[in-house]
Amino acid sequence: MDMCSSCQYNPQIVDRLKNQIPDDETTQNLAEMFKVFGDNTRIRILWTLFDKELCVYDIAEALSMSQSAISHQLKTLKQARLIKSRREGKNAFYSIDDDHVKRIIEQMLIHVEEQ
Amino acid sequence: MDMCSSCQYNPQIVDRLKNQIPDDETTQNLAEMFKVFGDNTRIRILWTLFDKELCVYDIAEALSMSQSAISHQLKTLKQARLIKSRREGKNAFYSIDDDHVKRIIEQMLIHVEEQ
DNA sequence: GTATAATATGAATATATGAACATATGAATG
DNA sequence: CATTCATATGTTCATATATTCATATTATAC
Numbered sequence: 001m002d003m004c005s006s007c008q009y010n011p012q013i014v015d016r017l018k019n020q021i022p023d024d025e026t027t028q029n030l031a032e033m034f035k036v037f038g039d040n041t042r043i044r045i046l047w048t049l050f051d052k053e054l055c056v057y058d059i060a061e062a063l064s065m066s067q068s069a070i071s072h073q074l075k076t077l078k079q080a081r082l083i084k085s086r087r088e089g090k091n092a093f094y095s096i097d098d099d100h101v102k103r104i105i106e107q108m109l110i111h112v113e114e115q
Numbered sequence: 116m117d118m119c120s121s122c123q124y125n126p127q128i129v130d131r132l133k134n135q136i137p138d139d140e141t142t143q144n145l146a147e148m149f150k151v152f153g154d155n156t157r158i159r160i161l162w163t164l165f166d167k168e169l170c171v172y173d174i175a176e177a178l179s180m181s182q183s184a185i186s187h188q189l190k191t192l193k194q195a196r197l198i199k200s201r202r203e204g205k206n207a208f209y210s211i212d213d214d215h216v217k218r219i220i221e222q223m224l225i226h227v228e229e230q
Numbered sequence: 231g232t233a234t235a236a237t238a239t240g241a242a243t244a245t246a247t248g249a250a251c252a253t254a255t256g257a258a259t260g
Numbered sequence: 261c262a263t264t265c266a267t268a269t270g271t272t273c274a275t276a277t278a279t280t281c282a283t284a285t286t287a288t289a290c
Binding site: 231232233234235236237238239240241242243244245246247248249250251252253254255256257258259260 | 261262263264265266267268269270271272273274275276277278279280281282283284285286287288289290
Binding site: 020021022024026027028029030031032033034035036037038039040042043044047048050062063098100103104105107108109110111112114 | 135136137139141142143144145146147148149150151152153154155157158159162163165177178213215218219220222223224225226227229
């Protein structure tokens, strides 16, 4: 690989670019969070939890999926701190744990619908 | 699986929930778009393209990655219509193709930083 | 205690995905 | 035309991930 024709001052430009990008940990955390939203089942789970809390069984019913599959995904969402849970007897009630969740999804929805 | 103790009117509730969730195609498209953002390399590529266009070589240099790896990811980003490309002689210049991109990333960044 | 309901979890499997490598294509230049 | 540079792409491989299945845990009721 040789010098790019568009970059006569390549080293300097490349350095400036490097400075502008946040450190790798930041972009990695960003990517990880996008990844959590990047699954149809998890998006639909979050949707069912907008403005209300639900137990695992109800989420599974609402999405026509197995209890196990839902439970696994709830764990992922909880680890990402997007949802929280509360025990009440035999039930575990889940709800959104972050004010941003709805806004993040809505913003992306706007983008997707404008395609 | 039996009736959940929290849902005495289960069928009705489940129906209401189902009505609230968008159709599967919509949530699938949403998830797919989140998935495109859900990779460290792609996030960093988008970052280098904020407010300027760059050729493939320069992006590869800026991220210290191979031309091939960058080119593959550029293809993914282009298919998602997040970036566009322009030929100029031997070079292909890439730039952000959507006003939402920066806002989407910034919004997620705010969320991640507030953890 | 036992039985049952609700949820969680570990293992296995199938699929998806990112990067490396080799190679192909496209464009300028002699 | 051949050569070189910039980019694109096909294949392979290793890893990540979502679901299923079986089983474990937790909580209530008897």
